[in-house]
Amino acid sequence: MSNLQTAAKPTLAYVALALGALGIIAGIFVPLAGWVLGLAALVTGFLSFRQPALAKLGQIAMVLGFVAILVGVFFFTNAIA
Structure with a gap:
């Protein structure tokens, strides 16, 4: 692996954490944004979970x-109820 590939891997985990936190906050005000950011956090979290x-x-x-x-x-x- 090159240095560029190993340097980018921890960034994915931190982006996943940020997406999850933003998804929780956004889900309060705009539920659709919470769903989208939550799904993005799930996917990026799974991708970063695969590295030990x-x-x-x-x-x-x-x-x-x-x-x-x-x-x-x-x-x-x-909001519907």
């Missing part, structure tokens, strides 16, 4: 993405 050094960050990102989707669903149904 970043497995813990990937797990946290996947949990944040799932919670963002749940927050979006809650506030969507709350």
Whole structure:
């Protein structure tokens, strides 16, 4: 692996964490944005979970993405009801 490939890998895990956190916040105000950001956090978290050094960050990102989707669903149904 080149230095460029190894340097980019931790960035993916941090992006996944940021997407999950933003998804939770956005899901409160715009549920659709919470769903999209939550799904993006799930996918990037899974991709970073596959590397052994970043497995813990990937797990946290996947949990944040799932919670963002749940927050979006809650506030969507709350707005409809």
